[in-house]
Amino acid sequence: MQLTKKLTRKEQIKKVAQNMFRERGYSATSMRDLANAVGIEAASLYNHIKSKEDILRQICFGIADDFFHAIEQVEQSNLPAEEKLKQAISQHVKVITNNLDASAVFLHEWRFLSEPYLSDFKKLRDSYEQSFKKIIIQGKEEGIFKAVDEKFYCLTLFSALNWIYDWYKPTGLLSPQQIAEQLSNLLLEGIKK
Amino acid sequence: MQLTKKLTRKEQIKKVAQNMFRERGYSATSMRDLANAVGIEAASLYNHIKSKEDILRQICFGIADDFFHAIEQVEQSNLPAEEKLKQAISQHVKVITNNLDASAVFLHEWRFLSEPYLSDFKKLRDSYEQSFKKIIIQGKEEGIFKAVDEKFYCLTLFSALNWIYDWYKPTGLLSPQQIAEQLSNLLLEGIKK
DNA sequence: CCTACCGATCGGTAGG
């Protein structure tokens, strides 16, 4: 276990930016705010990053990668749909709780990406959502899920999953695994036959 | 039925601002953007509104009022908890679907309010959430709800309810009433004994 | 990593 870790300046900038973009929003965070929080002059930031949007891109696509690796594992597992869905939920919760600031930025600040990154991002997100829909369809084929509309169901599921960053506290009562279990209980009851 | 309505300039500014604050965010919307969309000069806006934040305040507290009137009706109804919860969900969905832009601003841009409005806003929001928790507690006392943690349950419920503005289309397949019913089905199954 | 600086744009005011 690595409790403290020496961050490179670039990593430090990214970490501070994640927090500030989350707290104040991308647009309302100035490069001078960011530089001040890091402890250097605004101009010096540009020795480590290309532009303000470059930081945003790294945050958004970094988390997108995390979500993708998580769902890939589940998809390749050949498990029954109910177990797949439980694991997908658990993995999703884990990505968020491991990256609270970055997840919040991923969820709300992506719209400040410019093209072509914006379109790329939307494609990735759609593809991820598609993976969840496939699990619901599989469950209906297996005969264990009700004939729900998978689009509506997944929208509701993602809503519940994606608000976690807003209230989860690492010091709170529930562990990420417990949160995933409770959410599974709550949201699987309404879909199981 | 009033299909078209003559808006005063002030109402027009508010309407355009709701849309722009939602689409680009409060911080990234300039008074010049807003004035341009309205069709006047930036300086002329100040004959109708006091400041940029003044517009944000009107939007946020206006929707807060709507939510409060909705939940008050439910609270005074003396219905069993299950019926109360269904109605509260239905009313909540109705407020959002009737005010898509303003709801999005209410949910995401309130953090740009300055004190003392920020604290006032948070109090209103907490009080509203409290009303939902009371319904869950009532249901547990009635013996019809499981021994769930009402805080966790309401967090999940609000997550599902508050994401609706993001995907609801007035021209879509589901009416607000149908959305409320489907959400009630999905989210009440996990809590009912 | 800094000083010095760029043109552009910000929210808002004065005065008519």
Added chain:
DNA sequence: CCTACCGATCGGTAGG
């Protein structure tokens, strides 16, 4: 509702 304008701040660059 406009023209004209304010000081402050923006993201970013040049040059060392």
